[in-house]
Amino acid sequence: MTPTSVQAMAPKLPSPKIFLEWPVIRQLRSGDVFGRGPAVTSKQTRAITPRTTTADRVVQSVCPYCAVGCGQRVFVKDEKVVAIEGDPDSPISRGRLCPKGSASEQLVNSPGRQLEVLYRAPRATEWQRLELDTAIDMVADRFLESRRHTWQDIDKKGNLLRRTMGIAALGGATLDNEENYLIKKLFTAAGAIQIENQARI
Template sequence: MAGPKFFLQWPVLRQFRSGDLLGRGPAVTSAHTRAIEPRTSTADRVVQSVCPYCAVGCGQRVYVKDEKVVQIEGDPDSPISRGRLCPKGSASEQLVNSPGRQTEVLYRAPRATQWQKLDLDTAIDMVADRFIKSRRYTWQERDEQGRPLRRTMGIASLGGATLDNEENYLIKKLFTAAGAVQIENQARI
């Protein structure tokens, strides 16, 4: 049989005793809930950042503990987002902490069945060499009537929304300057 102390812990009685008549404060929180501490309170530092997903540029507060990102929240000081983040922005902590995140350059040669690791400088040189070669061999200076084209149809770009708007802007300028006309971005599609 339950004693009188048990009945005093009923939520309705706690509401009246604590003055929390609407049941939105201390009357409805358990001892376990009151003991929980947010990850943000133990962070070593807070770094201001911008959400990398789209061109809106929502402000973020990145909480770092032991040089590891532990939480990302909206920045209430941001005049753009005023502390709010969309679901993708709220989950952006997973970009850096996901166990499936690739941290090394992998390359699979033509007709190979296995991936091999490459150092970044080698991979960048390979991409640059192929970019220049493709542009050189697919360059179209003029059409059949002699009108100027100055383009290449052998290079295309599909940007991603995990790059910020400044990076996508620079990629667009690079590909346009190289003569590519097939330039698209996943955020616009």
């Protein structure tokens, strides 16, 4: 075997310039012992502009999924939600979000989001699309009609009742204390006595 062939078989070491660009070397040279600075980022990473830096404003909110109530920071640009992340100022979640909470931006911007109410009339076979305001008015009319038809002033013995058995309320775990308070006041004022919430289960 000739010296030339031995030299050709020897592994080629990286040039000093490439060696100095290794992330660990950049980290040690910059004094970034814990690897949290720009020394550990690549050129591609540095070229990326986070959506949060271009937002017009940041709005504090609460995750809508479960009863924990994790805090969220909602980034808005041109009146459109561009990103949602955990709120580090929240005493409940301290900046953390579960996978569902982290993906809650899709609740707003998903192309599959339903923006109209689907209504199927009694004995109908087809769905009808309604505006939200129209559907709310229909619910309110049915609420008042049920209350009127099932209202009880007194029982057979003459005891005062002032109630309706035709209306009930069932709250979900995502409702906060203030919302539950208002729901309780509304249905009690309407005479409903069947008021329940998932939080008690």
